[in-house]
Each structure stands twice: as C-alpha cells, then as structure tokens.
Amino acid sequence: MNPLILPEYQAVTPTPVIVALDFDNAESTLSFVRQLDPSLCQVKVGKELFTATGRFLVDSLVNQGFKLFLDLKYHDIPNTVASACRVAADMGVWMVDMHACGGRRQMEAAVEAVANYTHKPLLIGVTVLTSMDEADAREVGITKPIAEHVVDLASLAKSSGLDGVVCSAQEAGMLRQALGKEFLLVTPGIRLPNAQNSDDQRRIMIPQDALTAGSSYLVMGRPVTQAQNPVAVIRDVNAIAMAMNAQ
Numbered sequence: 001m002n003p004l005i006l007p008e009y010q011a012v013t014p015t016p017v018i019v020a021l022d023f024d025n026a027e028s029t030l031s032f033v034r035q036l037d038p039s040l041c042q043v044k045v046g047k048e049l050f051t052a053t054g055r056f057l058v059d060s061l062v063n064q065g066f067k068l069f070l071d072l073k074y075h076d077i078p079n080t081v082a083s084a085c086r087v088a089a090d091m092g093v094w095m096v097d098m099h100a101c102g103g104r105r106q107m108e109a110a111v112e113a114v115a116n117y118t119h120k121p122l123l124i125g126v127t128v129l130t131s132m133d134e135a136d137a138r139e140v141g142i143t144k145p146i147a148e149h150v151v152d153l154a155s156l157a158k159s160s161g162l163d164g165v166v167c168s169a170q171e172a173g174m175l176r177q178a179l180g181k182e183f184l185l186v187t188p189g190i191r192l193p194n195a196q197n198s199d200d201q202r203r204i205m206i207p208q209d210a211l212t213a214g215s216s217y218l219v220m221g222r223p224v225t226q227a228q229n230p231v232a233v234i235r236d237v238n239a240i241a242m243a244m245n246a247q
C-alpha cells in the first residue's frame, strides 16, 4: 500500500476522471461523447456548453447514464443559489458547484435546498480558480498566499455542510491534512506530463501527482478533448488510479 494513499482516497471507482465537455454546440458534444461510456468517466457541463444548449444536453447525458457535474459556479444571494441547486437536483445532476466566497449563508441555503432529495447532488464549493496565480490573487484583494486562502474557504465550505471543494491539486495535500479523508477534492488544472504548455491554467499538476496528493476527482478538459485518442488518455489515468489502489 502506498503510504501516501489512504483507503478512503481509493474509493473513487471505477474512475476519478471528470471530462470537461467544453464545446459550443450539441452536435459536437454528442459526437465526442459517443466514444465515452459512463463506466469510463464522469462528464462536466460548464458555462460554454450550458449557455449554448441549456438543459437539453444535460437531460440527454443524464439519460445516457453519465454522472454529470453541472459546473455553473453559482455565486449569488442565498435564495437564488438555493433555488438553482434545487432545479439542478430536479435535473438529476450528480454534482453542482457554487463559489465558496458567496459565504456561509449562501452555502447553507444550498445544503438545505437539496437535503430532502433521495438522489441529492454533491454540493461543491469553488475556492480559488486554478487559472489564478499569486499576482492575480493580489489584484482581486486576496492578501494571503493562495494556499492559505484556499484552506480558509474550504474550511468554511465544510463547516457550511458542503461535500467538497474545487481547488488545485497543488493544495490537495494541505486540504487532506486540514479537512480529513472524506471531504471531496475536485481538481481541474490537470496537465499531462508531455504537455507543451499549460494554456490559461496556472496551478497545474500531472494526474499521478494529483492522485498521490489526495485529489478525489481530476477534471480534464483540453488534455482529453484535444487528444488524438481521448479514450486512451482517460484509460491511462484510470490505470494510474487502479495501480495506486492495488499497492
């Protein structure tokens, strides 16, 4: 057993991969998704695709059996976020997120809104976007180092009743120490070891290191959708996760 990987971190089976379906129309998305399978990966619908297609595509993907992360990063007054989370729950999504900096009352309202659903979506708080570096953070008034600010926001999210946070895998080890084994760490900003650049992402990590650090789920967009063989990329990450579990 790898001493860095506690059993609870191994519970994400059969796959820790969430593929970000960042397309601008239904046809391209459905054509891409045809090569996937709900046992291979989860899928994420974000602002671009949702703006283009609305709930039509969400319904289609949920009906195909995919666990769907609705990544609309709600940030609004408590009543509005709670109501949006209720609609997301009605749509059958598996995971939905909101900005943790929307505050305790926003997050608690969301928790209460979905509490009585049999298939309650996982509620996730966004900490600091993985596209931001220290200079970006200073410009928007974050005075602490990003890692400290992320721990503060994640602690607030946990004590408000959320199931986990979006953060960089660079903060995963620290968050595992601070918040324990059960709290979900959903980490975008994943880049493959052979990546030529990190695009607009700033706090990145390769899949193996992200899993070792304690990431629960790896959000992967361009490294999968722009790959020559997307399924092979996902299978490689799944194989790393399986191998770590077997150690």
Ligand SMILES: O=c1ccn([C@@H]2O[C@H](COP(=O)(O)O)[C@@H](O)[C@H]2O)c(=O)[nH]1
Pocket (backbone or CB within 6 Å): 020, 022, 046, 126, 128, 129, 130, 131, 166, 167, 188, 189, 190, 199, 201, 219, 220, 221, 222, 223
């Ligand atoms: O902090 C965050 C929160 C969300 N994202 C989303 O994840 C994917 C990442 O896509 P890549 O192509 O792998 O960079 C994208 O949909 C973002 O909206 C994030 O990157 N960082």
